[in-house]
Amino acid sequence: MTGAGTGIGRGIARAxxxxGASVVLVGRTEASLREAAAEADAEHHLILPIDMTDDGAALTVVAETLDRFGRLDVLVASAGTSVPSRIDAFDDATWERLRAVNLDSVLALLRASAGPLRETRGNVVAISSVAGMRGDWDGFAYGATKAAVNVMVQGLALDLGADGVRVNAIAPAFTVSRLTQDRLDDARFKERLLDRVALGRVATPEDIARVVLFVASPDAGYITGAIIPVDGGTSASSGTPRPLRLPGRNTT
Structure with a gap:
């Protein structure tokens, strides 16, 4: 499980x-990974402080997993990063970083794990984003990397289906995390954000984790190639603002 030290990845790892699963927690910061697994039985987890953009990182993760637990049943690719981007000020270094974390590392991990997953008839859950399904403000580059993940998931679902390997993606919308907290602390931004969410609240990592548990389980055994929005109804909107509910006004 990559990106397991913080945010959505941490929520999934804990779930x-x-x-009772045996989990390999992968991330760049050992302290964060240990915090994520603080209450877990030592026999059922392995901490791997690895930057997934490093050469050979994916091969190391899979090898360490097989060495410790002897098999690989579920791969959760959750590592990701986001940088606000405007085309006039966009630079190559930003694009390289976004692509390396959000796309290239996922591809490398899928390539390294395909064989072990065939042996167990296991499955992959990639953490994508609703930004990979539609455009977003100042997010064209981030969205492009997530859109690529979505299509890659669908293509691999076709290629690996005959081997019994399922490949799916979960597409969250704005979710509470260390990286988003400063924006949520802006009362005006939070008000405008919630106006776009049908359920009227921001997602938590636990909201995403519950869906990942289902998709990775035998209960979802006939689901593959799916991009599943977990967004509180955000992507259900056409973009029209929520009607004003003024005192005494009939809004039915």
């Missing part, structure tokens, strides 16, 4: 550990 799997709580269900």
């Amino acid at each position: 799997f550990l709580e269900q």
Whole structure:
């Protein structure tokens, strides 16, 4: 499980550990990974402080997983990063970083794990984004990397389906995390954000984790090639603002 030290990845890692799974927690910061697994039985987890953009990182993660647990049943690719981008000020270094983390590292991990997943008839859950399904303000580059992940997931679902390997993606919208907290602390931004969310609240990592648990389980055994929005209804909107609900006004 990559990106397991913070945010959505941490929520997913904890959810799997709580269900009794043996989990390999991968991330750049060892301290964060240990915090994520603090309440877990030592026999059921492995901490791997690795930057997934490093050469050979994917091969190392899969090899360490097989060495410790002997098999690979579920791969969760959750590592990701986001940088606001405007085309007039966009630079090559920003694009290289976005692509390396959000796309290239996922491809490398899928390539390294395909064989072990065939042996177990396992499955992959990639954490994408609703930004990979539609445009977003100042997010064209981030969205492009997530859109590529979505199409890659669908193509690999076709290629690996005959081997019994399922490949799906979860597409969250704005979710509470260390990286988003400063924006949520802006009362005006939060008000405008919630105006776009049908359920009227920001997602938590636990909201995403519950769906990942289902998609990775045998209960979802006939689901593959799916891009599943977990967004509180954000992507259901055409973009029209929510009607004003003024005192005494009939809004039915």
